[in-house]
Amino acid sequence: MPTILLTGATGYIASHTWLALQDAGFKVVGVDDFSNSSPLVLDRLRELGPQAPEFERADVGDAAAMQALFTRRHIDAVVHFAAHKAVGESVQRPLDYYANNLGGLITICRAMQAAGCRRLVFSSSATVYGDPERLPITEDSPLSATNPYGQTKLIGEQILKDLVAADARANGDGAIGPAWQTACLRYFNPVGAHESGRIGEDPGGTPNNLMPYVAQVAIGRRPQLSVFGDDYPTPDGTGVRDYIHVVDLAEGHVAALRRLFDAPGSFTVNLGTGRGHSVLELVRAYAEASGRPVPYQVVPRRPGDVAACYADPSLAASLLGWRAQHDLARMCSDSWRWQSLNPEGFKNP
Numbered sequence: 001m002p003t004i005l006l007t008g009a010t011g012y013i014a015s016h017t018w019l020a021l022q023d024a025g026f027k028v029v030g031v032d033d034f035s036n037s038s039p040l041v042l043d044r045l046r047e048l049g050p051q052a053p054e055f056e057r058a059d060v061g062d063a064a065a066m067q068a069l070f071t072r073r074h075i076d077a078v079v080h081f082a083a084h085k086a087v088g089e090s091v092q093r094p095l096d097y098y099a100n101n102l103g104g105l106i107t108i109c110r111a112m113q114a115a116g117c118r119r120l121v122f123s124s125s126a127t128v129y130g131d132p133e134r135l136p137i138t139e140d141s142p143l144s145a146t147n148p149y150g151q152t153k154l155i156g157e158q159i160l161k162d163l164v165a166a167d168a169r170a171n172g173d174g175a176i177g178p179a180w181q182t183a184c185l186r187y188f189n190p191v192g193a194h195e196s197g198r199i200g201e202d203p204g205g206t207p208n209n210l211m212p213y214v215a216q217v218a219i220g221r222r223p224q225l226s227v228f229g230d231d232y233p234t235p236d237g238t239g240v241r242d243y244i245h246v247v248d249l250a251e252g253h254v255a256a257l258r259r260l261f262d263a264p265g266s267f268t269v270n271l272g273t274g275r276g277h278s279v280l281e282l283v284r285a286y287a288e289a290s291g292r293p294v295p296y297q298v299v300p301r302r303p304g305d306v307a308a309c310y311a312d313p314s315l316a317a318s319l320l321g322w323r324a325q326h327d328l329a330r331m332c333s334d335s336w337r338w339q340s341l342n343p344e345g346f347k348n349p
Contacts, residue, residue: 008082090149188272193338200338202345229301242310245326272311
């Protein structure tokens with residue numbers, strides 16, 4: 001089976017994808033610098049996976065390190081996760097986000113090109129749709145970004161399109177070599193954890209996303225949740241989002257890689273459930289899953305938040321044979337298992 005390089009490999013989504021790839025028979029090599037993850041993830045992967053994790057500690061933005069990695073190892077495809085991902089932080093530190101997210105992508109693509117490895121799965125985001133004009137969101141919906149994080153995903157997708165187009169022109173002129181193939185996966189809202197409770201989302205500092213914040217309220221680390229607005233044009237007035245179980249998302253990466261190996265060409269797909277849930281729906285579901293109260297207070301809306309955002313995932317179903325399998329109750333119960341077994345995240349091995 002092919003060897004897959006995961007960048008940002010000990011992060012939340014990547015660690016679950018690592019297990020999914022191993023279960024599918026792929027050989028996996030991980031690279032990370034632990035700037036936003038814990039080395040303890042590798043111990044957990046060793047417990048859970050069919051093979052011990054192969055890992056190299058390095059910064060994906062370090063060109064010499066990436067070149068050396070591709071020289072030492074034969075890599076057949078890359079899944080590029082490594083990126084800063086906090087929307088609010090990106091507004092405060094735009095240069096850091098552009099340098100890291102785009103610089104890392106360019107560096108890994110240069111290393112791949114030099115090694116003759118031209119299959120790449122790119123972690124994109126539903127933030128590329130900005131404030132959606134219509135729902136559900138299809139892949140041909142208008143693109144925009146309302147923050148630097150979203151811009152890095154939008155520009156990252158464009159970089160890959162330009163790379164594929166340049167490669168096609170070069171091969172048309174008689175150049176010899178494999179053509180670039182890219183898969184841009186537009187995630188909606190990843191939540192949940194591995195059913196074992198051994199790996200999950202462990203945000204540093206104050207969580208930027210809803211479910212990990214709710215989890216920390218349920219476990220008692222935070223006193224209450226702030227619900228930003230209850231006057232949106234939604235069934236209960238709170239914002240509606242498409243939450244997808246991280247294990248389903250990991251399987252989406254497996255399906256995308258299989259497509260790249262089995263057929264020519266590049267593609268872009270949404271990875272979501274196709275159903276939106278409101279903030280208060282999620283709060284109620286989490287309280288039921290945990291058996292704990294989740295106190296909340298309604299506060300004014302945040303600038304830039306949209307009323308509703310959920311995917312049309314039908315292209316992923318037809319192109320990749322992939323569909324999300326887990327419902328909101330399962331997302332919450334798996335998240336709670338992780339949170340209750342690891343109340344301080346990976347700080348308590």
